[in-house]
Amino acid sequence: MANDTRFYRYLALCSHVALLIWVCLWHFLLSPDTGYSALFVFLMYVVPLLLPLKGVIQGKPYTHAWANFVVLYYLLHGCTIAYAVPAERVYAAIEILLCCGMFAGCSVFARKRGQELGHGLKKLKVVMEEERQRFEGNKR
Incomplete structure (x- = not known):
């Protein structure tokens, strides 16, 4: 594996693991009680990151390629929270940065x-x- 390929592999891996840890910290420890059960939060926010x-x-x-579809869910979540919930903008900004790192690394x-x-x-022609x-x- 070439050095630049290895760099992007580690960028994707580190960003993925950091995003997984961040999502768990944010939704289970840092965020105020949202009224959702822990099982619901786990299924909606943690399980999609565990799949790839x-x-x-x-x-x-191939897994890196389709993991981008998963990370877009978190990017959308981070952008929505950054816009709609001023109290959690910093948390959302961290999520957005980790998503961008994972997306770039995976791609x-x-x-x-x-x-x-x-x-x-193959080329179309x-x-x-x-x-x-x-x-x-x-x-004939």
């Missing part, structure tokens, strides 16, 4: 590692040429 954790720890590029790592492993997508040859080969 194994693949991110193992350094799987770049998935791309670079996928290229290193030869899992890149190559795909179109293959289709044309296959179609014309079946007509």
